Amino acid sequence: MTVYIDPPTWPGHGRLWSHLVSDVSYDELHLFAEELGVPRRAFERDHYDLPSHRYADAVAAGAVEVRSREVVRLLTAAGLRRPKGRAR
Numbered sequence: 001m002t003v004y005i006d007p008p009t010w011p012g013h014g015r016l017w018s019h020l021v022s023d024v025s026y027d028e029l030h031l032f033a034e035e036l037g038v039p040r041r042a043f044e045r046d047h048y049d050l051p052s053h054r055y056a057d058a059v060a061a062g063a064v065e066v067r068s069r070e071v072v073r074l075l076t077a078a079g080l081r082r083p084k085g086r087a088r
Contacts, residue, residue, distance in 0.1 A: 003032045005063040006071045008052035018055050020048040020063060023074040036061050045082040046075055 002023065008016040020038070022029035030040070033048050036058060042048045050058060059065060066074070075081040 003029055003058075003063050004066045004071060004074055005050065005055065005058050006066055006068040008050070008055050009068065010049075012049075016052040018050045018052065018058070019068070019071050020050050020058060021046065021071050021075055022080070023078040026080065032061070032063070045084070046080050047071070 003020055004023065005018050005020050008018040010017040010019070020029065020033065022032070026046075029048065030043070033040075033043070036054075038048055038050065038054070042050065072081065
């Protein structure tokens with residue numbers, strides 16, 4: 001199982017956030033998030049939003065650190081990208 005995480009540089013709700021993604025399946029991503037204790041409500045379209053204070057936890061659990069641009073590339077290549085406004 002390989003999931004990926006970008007640096008916590010995305011502002012929102014007074015925090016910085018990372019994106020946690022899989023390049024294989026949403027099932028793989030949901031399983032990793034569940035094992036990490038990330039609530040399902042943090043899932044948005046094709047990724048989990050993870051607050052900066054959980055970044056090190058995700059990396060310690062096996063998430064591979066990538067740049068934000070790489071997250072989009074991985075999702076697109078896997079056919080898992082769900083941009084805003086696109087039907088599920």
